[in-house]
Amino acid sequence: MKVLKFGGTSVANAENIQLVKNIVQKESTNNQLYVVVSALGGVTDLLLNTAYLASQQKEAYLETFGIVEQKHIEVVKKLIPVTRQSAIMSELKRELNILETLLEGAFLIGETTPKLLDKIVGYGELLSSKVIQAYFVTEGISSVFKDSRELIKTNEQFGKAQVNFEVTHQNIQDYSAHNQTDVTLLPGFIASSLKGDSTTLGRGGSDYTAAILAAAVNADVLEIWTDVSGMFTANPKLVKQAVAIKEISYQEAMELSHFGAKVLYPPTIQPILEKEIPIHIKNTFLPNEKGTRISKNTNGKNRPVRGISHIENISLLSLEGPGMVGVPGISKRFFEVLSYQKVSVVLITQASSEHSICVAVATEDAEKAKKALDHSFAYEISLNQIKPTIIENDQAIIALVGDNMKSHQGLSGKMFSTLGKNNVNIRVIAQGASEKNISAVIKKVDVKKALNTLHERFFEENIKQLNLFVMGVGNVGAKFLNQIEQQKKYLKENLKLNIRVIALSNSKKMLFQEGGISLNSWRENLENGEKADKELFFNKVKSLNLRNSIFVDNTANQVIANTYAQYLKNSISVVTCNKIASSSAYQNYQELKQLSRDYNAPFLFETNVGAGLPIIDTLKNLIASGDKITKIQAVLSGSLNFVFNNFDDNHEFVEVVRQAQTEGYTEPDPKIDLSGIDVMRKILILARESGYQLELEDIKNKSFLPESCLATENVEDFFTSLATQKEHFNQLYQNAKENNSRLKYVAEFNNGEASVGLEEIVQQHPFYNLEGKDNIVLFYTERYTEQPLIIKGAGAGADVTASGIFADIIRIGNY
Structure with missing residues (x-):
């Protein structure tokens, strides 16, 4: 025997209901089935809105009621042949007339009581189950309709009634003993009090209905059919890399559902836990996918964290003050007030100093809770012993869940350090003694980032x-x-x-x-x-x-x-x-x-500095290891090195500069390179990274450019000026040639002072053979005193600069 439950998306429209029929038809060949269905997609919200409009005495309620009516009629017309529609249409009309009467009552008295609201919203499941059962009959499935209100009995806590399991189980077992039909269709969500008044089991209560039935009839399995292929490692709408969990324990499933995993209504597991009836969560739209099996024993021992879940729209309530320290009964009063106001507490933390109590509640309850708490502690507040209750809105709870977390050390540290590296601020932390979950309150805006960060850390092979x-x-x-x-x-x-x-x-x-x-x-x-x-x-x-x-x-x-x-x-x-x-x-x-x-x-x-060369990284490592920079000598401009290596008797200076610009060795404005500004910036950065406090104007610039070149205001004027100063540049080259030297633009930092300028480099110097666009840096330190640490290589060009940026990205990835 199996119990199958189909949620709102599974029965949202005629097309989806046909998929449900196919599943039921296949499953019923070898099993007797109890099938629990939710309301048609969106109908419960429509009924709530209709009831609200009626209670406000707005005649627009008739329009929304008309939408509810039309939705069901359209489904009947699409699913059931015209020749067989009369019976179900008559039944629909009868139930809709009763519903309209209830709404008219709300309109006339200008309010809806919880008792009346339960009667109204329960019609979603009542109507859908009758339509679907009639459709099954026309498709040759042996089925009957059974009103859940006749079987499931509750107290009179309307809106979220508590089940009387003793009476309920007896009712279900008595019915089951005489039921020989292959498929029994039941509306989820609805029940009735012992007096016979309609009640509801809370939003999502159709899962609960199915679990109650499964426990009472000792079903082989409870199948929850929905629009996703099981419980996921995180919400797949927010975490694209989330995957379905093949197997999970009852306790893990309860924790995940409590912390926002909407696939399963949190109370669902409780009725079947003792009897160890497995739950199988399946996808109506992909019925061949395995889904998630929830049972006592799982194979999750090798993975301590089984899922990450969250609850949004949370507010923090904090009560604090010196008058709380050492005073017995403060916590009792605090939680009694919330209990009287029917405010559910999602998370609790209290400082060991007893100076404060902080709880997380649904945002919709926050103001009500604050008002009640401030009233209860009004005397202490008046004496400044306790501060008025503090509300912090726009919060959320994230939770790591897993049965085996307690046997793995350091999970809390990994969770919090992972969040901290992405600047996700943690407001409150809670961890139960069972260590099945670690919960934290964060800002609502950080939820997506937090979920993805944690999922990456615990589920994605550390990618x-x-x-x-x-x-x-x-x-x-x-x-x-x-x-x-x-x-x-x-x-x-x-x-x-x-x-x-x-x-x-x-x-x-x-x-x-x-x-x-x-x-x-x-x-x-x-x-x-x-x-x-x-x-x-x-x-x-x-x-x-x-x-x-x-x-x-x-x-x-x-x-x-x-x-x-x-x-x-x-x-x-x-x-x-x-x-x-x-x-x-x-x-x-x-x-x-x-x-x-x-x-x-x-x-x-x-x-x-140096494009793709690891100059700054090397410098940082020297400093971090305790070394001290005493002197730096460097050729730091790949563009200037390219220019002076290619400038000779056969090439005019302006031509070589244009070539350097065309090949991407200079800045878009070559004057930045040739004026020395670019090199000044580089030596300044190296000096600063060495621990010295310098400004750009502290660097001595021995410019080789004539004043007329420096005075130009755009790139073309600069090139024109270079051409007019041909003799000046030729003379610089000839002087170096006569001295058996080569021209290099050198930056130097020594004893806290820095300078840049064109120099004639003799053959014995390490700079002499520096070719093409290469850079070279000589680091003299307290450890490298006589022979400097030398870094040499291509210091300009789009490819090597891009590779340097890439290297920095990888450094962050390894951070």
Whole structure:
């Protein structure tokens, strides 16, 4: 014998009911079935709204009542042949007339009592079950209708009545003993008091109806048919990577359903727990999928956390004050007040100092609870011994659930550190002695981020998802995106990193796709994006509130550099090749570094010096290990090195600079490179990362450019000026040639002072043979005194700069 329950989505319309018929027809070939059904999709809410309108004496209630009536008539017309409709239509009309009378009563007296409301809302299940049973008969299924109100007896707590199991079980067993029909159709949700008044078992009570029946008839299994393929490791609407749990224990299922897993009504398990009747949650629309089996024994011992659940629309109520310390009975009074107000407490925590009590309740009950508590403790409040009750709205509860969590150490630490790394602030923590769940109250806006972060940590083989928001898709940006696409599989398999690009922007357009932008067609998609707006870009990044968010700046734009602080303040990491921020005023540089620490959001700028070379990272490691920088000598401009390595008797200086710009070795404005500003910024950053406090104006710039070149106001004028100064540049080259030297633009930091300038380098110097666009850095430290630590390699170019940005992204992934 089986009990099958079909929820509202399963019987939402005629098409879905046909699927239900197919399932029942198949299951009934070898089993006697009790089939419990919910109301047609949306009908319960319609009935509640109709009752409300009637109680407000608004004649619009007749319109919504008409919708309810039409829904059922349409289903009958679609499912049952015209020649066989008369009987069910007559039955529908009779029940609808009674319902209309009840609503008219509410309209006339201008109110609905809980008792009357139970009668009204129960008609959803009553009507659907009668229609479905009539349809089954026309399809040749041997079936009868049985009114659940005749079997399930309750007290008179209307709205959420308590079942009298002794009487109920006897009624069901007496009926079952004489029932020979293959399929018995019963309405879920509804019952009746011992006096015969209609009652309801609470929203979601159809599951409960089915469980009560299963326990009474000792069913082989209770099948809950719904619109998802079982209980999931997390809400699949919020966590795309969530998967169905094949097997789970009764206790785990109860915990998950209590904490918001809507697949199962929380009280459902209780009636069948003692008899160990398994529950099977199945998908009406994918009946061949395995779903979730809930039973006493499961195979989940190897995975301590079986699921992550949450409850939204939670408020925190806090009662605190010195007058609570050491005073017996405060907690008793506190919870009695809530009990009298019928306020359900979802979570409790109390400080060991007895200075405060904090509970989580449904937001809809918060104001009522505060009013009652303030009234109860009015005397203590008047003496300033206790503060008025504090309400904090817009909260949510998240919970890790698993029977075997108690045998695995460190789960709480993993949970809280994982949330902390994404700046999910935890307001309250609760863990029962059974250690079957760990619960925490967080801000409602952080729910999606928290669920995804925890799911990634406990269920996804430690594959970490990084969400990138990329500003600037020119030479460097385009190469960067290409490298991500190329390495995606490698990163996932070897580094356990899943990198998604969520947003792109250039100076004209921006594009957001929460599920990730396809990097095969990003150019076309960006072209069709919305108008670029840096403030709107930031606001969208913030509102998405994704875990492991990283803002990537591939521009050289001052305005963009000024936005870093607002990203960091929202726990969004920043990776940039833009040198402006780190070489700005020392106070701003320090503020960004401090924000990075305060909000646990890395601020990385390896490519600010040496493109893809690990110069800054090496420097950081030296400092972290206790070494001290005493001197730095470096050729830090790949573009200038390229220029002076290619400038000779056969090439004019202006031609070589144009070539460097065309090949992407210089900034868009080459004057930034040739004026020395770019190198000044780089040596400044190295000095600051070495622990010294310097400003840009503290650096001595020995410029090789004539004043007329420096005075130009745009790129073309700058190139024209370079051409007119041909003799000046030729003379610099000839002087070096005569001295058997080569021209190199050198940056130096020594004894707290920094300078940059063009120098003639002799053959014995490490800089002499530096070719192409290469950079070289010599670090002299307290450990490297005579022979410096040398870093050498390509220091310019879109490819290597992109790889440096990529390396910073990976550093964050491994953080």
